[in-house]
Amino acid sequence: MQKLIVLLLVFSSFISTVKAQDKFFTKTGKITFDGKATFDKIHAENKTVAAVLDTKTGALSFSVLIKGFEFKKALMQTHFNEKYMESDKFPKSDFKGTVTNNASIKYTTDGVYDATVKGKLTIHGETKDVEAKGKITVKGGKINMNSVFTINIPDYKISAQMKDQVTITIDCSNLEPLK
């Protein structure tokens, strides 16, 4: 009887550990965007992206503060926040979606896996369906996520004096288990 109780305790402890390992997160993910204005290239980086990945369901969420984007030129940063993104009115951009091929990703085995993500992207108060391809890397119990995709800025009612297409690069490394 005692052996059975010990076995049950060990088993339930194992289950709770595995369950706790389902979700991985970071608060220091990086997003960059690159675009082209009339007289200049536009490049900005944000190093404070929050992301959560549920490895069991494939649910993926990102949240990024617009004022966290840093530019090399002060005037560009001011125009970005005040004129184009209206960041006082729309302080964040969010993504909620899923890794559609989640079943094919072996989160317990080190490796680099192709991933397709589909979901809803909200920028400047506008929400659109997006799909993007990227890589999920599993290494030493941590997860990296990378993707490069483009968005059409008029879709998000952003009136900027630049070309419509902007390239978004996502680099989220060392996602760790959420305890």
Next chain:
Amino acid sequence: MNRKTLIVLVILVLLGAGGWYGYTKFNEKPKETADIKTSLEINATDLIKKFETNADSARAEFPGEKAIVVTGIVKEIKKDSLTGYTFMLGDTASQSSVQCSIDNSQQEAAAKISTGSMISLKGLIAGFQPDDLGIGSSVILNKCILEVKSEK
């Protein structure tokens, strides 16, 4: 020199000066954190509490891109090849923190700080990330520089 020539010269000088001003303004870099004066000083747990209690009121008190000096215990240090050092300040019993992204110029100094240290950082407020994702809320500061040497 006749009057007409003088007028043309003055116009050219004004255009040149205007053009030069526009060019320098266009290419002006953001101010370095060290060069921004501020009188805003607060401890990390109080700052988090202000934003968690009333984010709108806290945003008005601490407007975006304003410099602030925050003091608190380093409860976590993140080091990433892509993003450099980030210090999380606040109560170790809470998931919420003041998240301080260290300025590129201070990466070497940041390497000497350890968790549990009480430090002061001056940074630019990027904003508040509420706990929408179940990972705690964050008051986010960018381009942070160390204000005082850490002590345990």
